[in-house]
Amino acid sequence: QKEVEQDPGPLSVPEGAIVSLNCTYSNSAFQYFMWYRQYSRKGPELLMYTYSSGNKEDGRFTAQVDKSSKYISLFIRDSQPSDSATYLCAMRGSGNTPLVFGKGTRLSVIA
Amino acid sequence: GAVVSQHPSWVICKSGTSVKIECRSLDFQATTMFWYRQFPKQSLMLMATSNEGSKATYEQGVEKDKFLINHASLTLSTLTVTSAHPEDSSFYICSAVGRGTNQPQHFGDGTRLSIL
Numbered sequence A: 001q002k003e004v005e006q007d008p009g010p011l012s013v014p015e016g017a018i019v020s021l022n023c024t025y026s027n028s029a030f031q032y033f034m035w036y037r038q039y040s041r042k043g044p045e046l047l048m049y050t051y052s053s054g055n056k057e058d059g060r061f062t063a064q065v066d067k068s069s070k071y072i073s074l075f076i077r078d079s080q081p082s083d084s085a086t087y088l089c090a091m092r093g094s095g096n097t098p099l100v101f102g103k104g105t106r107l108s109v110i111a
Numbered sequence B: 001g002a003v004v005s006q007h008p009s010w011v012i013c014k015s016g017t018s019v020k021i022e023c024r025s026l027d028f029q030a031t032t033m034f035w036y037r038q039f040p041k042q043s044l045m046l047m048a049t050s051n052e053g054s055k056a057t058y059e060q061g062v063e064k065d066k067f068l069i070n071h072a073s074l075t076l077s078t079l080t081v082t083s084a085h086p087e088d089s090s091f092y093i094c095s096a097v098g099r100g101t102n103q104p105q106h107f108g109d110g111t112r113l114s115i116l
Helices: none
Strands: A004-006 A011-014 A019-025 A032-038 A045-051 A054-058 A061-066 A071-076 A085-092 A105-110 B004-007 B010-013 B019-025 B030-038 B044-051 B067-073 B076-081 B090-098 B111-115
Touching: A004 A085, A011 A019, A019 A085, A019 A105, A032 A061, A045 A054, A045 A061, A071 A085, B004 B090, B010 B019, B019 B030, B019 B090, B019 B111, B030 B067, B030 B076, B044 B067, B076 B090
Parallel strands: A011 A105, B010 B111
Antiparallel strands: A004 A019, A019 A071, A032 A045, A032 A085, A054 A061, A061 A071, A085 A105, B004 B019, B019 B076, B030 B044, B030 B090, B067 B076, B090 B111
């Protein structure tokens, strides 16, 4: 079993839809959870950064972490064509330990 | 804030040459920098971790004599691909973490390396 599992998609939705992306993980030592957005031929851009369980909202984006289920989610409301990208979940334990990434989900928002 | 600049963005060179890639944190001091490699449609693969003023820690399977990392200051790390060959062609991305506990990683825009 891989440490972090993420459905690679592709996921295609119409403009305005609510998008749900998620990852599962196996290492209970993970405490910090991130979502990155990566456009083609660009580096990952940090979208959300959360610690432990709970919800965090930033504009159209909401991140959820459920440590008891080892499950994290990213919701995108009112999706736009400009949201079309690959979304990577990432997580780590305490300190500046390396991130463990999911494989990324390719999202296409169709106008 | 938290901008990481990577240069060059794209380089094409002949087999056997060495290529240096720079990674700079523009508006913060980076105590730790990471170097990743990414193949098309795949996730990031960690190559090495570098802390300012100390030797880099390489992941298993990454040749330290092939991929030289220098973290000379709190704002600059370099990756040199020595005697590059076509199989070294890839997308290389750096990230940096600022001072303080449990800061997030911020990534550069990557360098596309093509070895002919």
